[in-house]
Amino acid sequence: MAKRSSAKRRSGCPLNASVEMLGDRWSLLMIRDMMLRGSRTFKEFLASWEGIATNILADRLRRLEAYGIIEAQPDPKDGRKLIYLLTPKGIDLAPVLTEMVLWAARYEDTGNEPLVREILHDRRAFLARVRQRWEQNAKRPAIS
Amino acid sequence: MAKRSSAKRRSGCPLNASVEMLGDRWSLLMIRDMMLRGSRTFKEFLASWEGIATNILADRLRRLEAYGIIEAQPDPKDGRKLIYLLTPKGIDLAPVLTEMVLWAARYEDTGNEPLVREILHDRRAFLARVRQRWEQNAKRPAIS
DNA sequence: AGGTTTACTTGTGAATTGCAAGTGAATTTA
DNA sequence: TAAATTCACTTGCAATTCACAAGTAAACCT
Numbered sequence: 175m176a177k178r179s180s181a182k183r184r185s186g187c188p189l190n191a192s193v194e195m196l197g198d199r200w201s202l203l204m205i206r207d208m209m210l211r212g213s214r215t216f217k218e219f220l221a222s223w224e225g226i227a228t229n230i231l232a233d234r235l236r237r238l239e240a241y242g243i244i245e246a247q248p249d250p251k252d253g254r255k256l257i258y259l260l261t262p263k264g265i266d267l268a269p270v271l272t273e274m275v276l277w278a279a280r281y282e283d284t285g286n287e288p289l290v291r292e293i294l295h296d297r298r299a300f301l302a303r304v305r306q307r308w309e310q311n312a313k314r315p316a317i318s
Numbered sequence: 319m320a321k322r323s324s325a326k327r328r329s330g331c332p333l334n335a336s337v338e339m340l341g342d343r344w345s346l347l348m349i350r351d352m353m354l355r356g357s358r359t360f361k362e363f364l365a366s367w368e369g370i371a372t373n374i375l376a377d378r379l380r381r382l383e384a385y386g387i388i389e390a391q392p393d394p395k396d397g398r399k400l401i402y403l404l405t406p407k408g409i410d411l412a413p414v415l416t417e418m419v420l421w422a423a424r425y426e427d428t429g430n431e432p433l434v435r436e437i438l439h440d441r442r443a444f445l446a447r448v449r450q451r452w453e454q455n456a457k458r459p460a461i462s
Numbered sequence: 463a464g465g466t467t468t469a470c471t472t473g474t475g476a477a478t479t480g481c482a483a484g485t486g487a488a489t490t491t492a
Numbered sequence: 493t494a495a496a497t498t499c500a501c502t503t504g505c506a507a508t509t510c511a512c513a514a515g516t517a518a519a520c521c522t
Contacts, residue, residue: 185367186429188422189350189415199341206333216500223329227480232501242425254488254499263425270421271333273414278332281386281407285330360469371511376470398468398519467520479508490497
């Protein structure tokens, strides 16, 4: 994948590039849903715990696609559906999400302790498992 | 530090907690400025490459303080100034920032290659250096 | 004492967000 | 095969947030 030019960015700092792509209230949660929950369709994203609005979801799907983080393909089994998948660029966000989860778990009173324990037990193994599960997920047929 | 209760959160997911604290266009850049550039006062933050507006900066300083990520103390040398410092919770965001920098550097055409190379060369050593520099920075007198 | 610096606050319009209610094509059901 | 339903959105609108410009009060410098 070609690197995106920095034409319209506020600055050339890599962190700024990340923030411009992911620095909002929904994008990272959507990537989490894809990575950990296997969400792939509009409807599945809507079912996320936090309750995103449909117009925002549509907008974020388009933005993430424009950034090359996700890609859409028609569902061969159901012409109404689009299946959204993480690209390699998207999957490579796993370490970012992982660090954010660990940080919050350390300082905030959050839930999902099994996940946190799994990460803490062996971070490398966890990341490998995420990638592996993703490979399988990308190939499985859509949920009826 | 006591863990913050999850009373008003959209969900109990640790990632959601992180996103609610840091998921905007400026917070992480401010933390970057503190961590890597040694920014400590209102004026120093204003000089960041990206150009934050004064009202947004004031708001974000208060939010980050409320979250326990930064803390403010009066400058003993200049009664007009407040010195903002990262708390341990704030410093522990270093791995998050690091992963975001590496991810962007990998897929986007960004600048600051020396930083990226330093991180890639030895991530652990880099993080240790950030912490160490921070210790010193927190003690130094304000820039005239 | 007068001017400057610092850290904000206060407007003001523009952009973004969230909610509710559509819409149209594809699929399932009767 | 006609009707109902599902799916992925779009549209309208009110409310919040944002960026930009200008102002303000306290502390400091001369």
